[in-house]
Amino acid sequence: MSRHDNSDELRRELRSLGATANHDTQAARRVYSRLFDSATPTSSGRGALFGRRDILRIGGFTVATAAVVSACGEHERGQIGRVGAVPTTAKLPDPVVTNVTLLRTASSLEHSVINVYSQVIGNSDLLDPKYDDLAKRFMDDHVGHAALFEQLTTQAGGTPWTCGNPKIDDTIMNPVLSRITKGADATAISKAIAPSDDPHRDVLNFAHGLETLAGATYQALVGLFSDPELRADAMTVGAREARHAALLALTINPDRPGGLVNFADAVNAEPASPPTTTIAPSTTLQNIANAGGAAPNPTSAPVQFTEIPTVTAIPSQFGGLGAIQLVVGAGDENGTRLKLNLETPSLNSFVYEYMTATC
Numbered sequence: 001m002s003r004h005d006n007s008d009e010l011r012r013e014l015r016s017l018g019a020t021a022n023h024d025t026q027a028a029r030r031v032y033s034r035l036f037d038s039a040t041p042t043s044s045g046r047g048a049l050f051g052r053r054d055i056l057r058i059g060g061f062t063v064a065t066a067a068v069v070s071a072c073g074e075h076e077r078g079q080i081g082r083v084g085a086v087p088t089t090a091k092l093p094d095p096v097v098t099n100v101t102l103l104r105t106a107s108s109l110e111h112s113v114i115n116v117y118s119q120v121i122g123n124s125d126l127l128d129p130k131y132d133d134l135a136k137r138f139m140d141d142h143v144g145h146a147a148l149f150e151q152l153t154t155q156a157g158g159t160p161w162t163c164g165n166p167k168i169d170d171t172i173m174n175p176v177l178s179r180i181t182k183g184a185d186a187t188a189i190s191k192a193i194a195p196s197d198d199p200h201r202d203v204l205n206f207a208h209g210l211e212t213l214a215g216a217t218y219q220a221l222v223g224l225f226s227d228p229e230l231r232a233d234a235m236t237v238g239a240r241e242a243r244h245a246a247l248l249a250l251t252i253n254p255d256r257p258g259g260l261v262n263f264a265d266a267v268n269a270e271p272a273s274p275p276t277t278t279i280a281p282s283t284t285l286q287n288i289a290n291a292g293g294a295a296p297n298p299t300s301a302p303v304q305f306t307e308i309p310t311v312t313a314i315p316s317q318f319g320g321l322g323a324i325q326l327v328v329g330a331g332d333e334n335g336t337r338l339k340l341n342l343e344t345p346s347l348n349s350f351v352y353e354y355m356t357a358t359c
Helices: 003-036 042-050 052-057 060-074 099-120 129-155 166-181 199-222 228-252 285-290
Strands: 324-328 338-342
Touching: 099 129, 099 166, 099 199, 099 228, 129 199, 129 228, 166 199, 166 324, 166 338, 199 228, 199 324, 199 338
Parallel strands: none
Antiparallel strands: 324 338
16 A cells, blocks of 8 residues: 555544544543432442443544543542452551560460470480470479469469460471471472481470570569569569589580589689680591591582580579570581570560460
């Protein structure tokens, strides 16, 4: 087709569009007048949009506009129209920290610790049988503590919490036990990690970390409770948890004085001779070869394994509130073990009054 023919075709289309423009404008004005007239019922408004005669007079642009504003026809005048169904969002209650919240958090921590002990007691692969009686005694104490905090919750007008702490279980309890017993699966960027190379060591260190965490938690709660009697209860339970931790420290690290006190912090201690560190040297493939083990691959760099922190019965001059470092499990391809900081419950791990137990 020639350029002249193309121009003629364009002019014909423009004349056709112009010829219908007036009809489209008049039809649209009539539709909008009926739709937004306060005296026109909603049903009549919809009829104005889709009447058999009027719909034929509305051009393409007007039909598209009417489709958008038709949403307004579904609502009474004064309401904002919307296209599509939008679900409402439920607002969570405000996380108010009350005495009941703190008591429920305390019992939740006790149940989390109880759950750990129940999984290792009687399992010789995880806990050396000679420590079963010790662990049973500790677990019985935690059962009594949980019952105490549940009773105090009821007396304070709240609903007792009888499950483990959801946040602590998800971020500490379950990952640590899984790393000890199962290791870790391979991912797209890392190789699989074997189960713990020394489960007995890791379980004792884990128990010590939990008892230390419990003692620090109740020390922190003393300043949060508004009721002096609840502060006394927290101090009593916290002292018992600290005794658990001290006994476990002496069990894990029996060398004295190294197992008794941390000389780096005990500034008043005056030992007769410089203390001998109880931290074993880092294990490397070269060390293994020097000790008579299998010779390492000369083309491979030695793997430096993460050291296990040393524990003491008296870790500092005062009860600590800082994070407790826990290192467990077998090392990965780089020698890195699972390292966690156990921290006392705070805003994201409190068991608020609006929460419901699911155990």
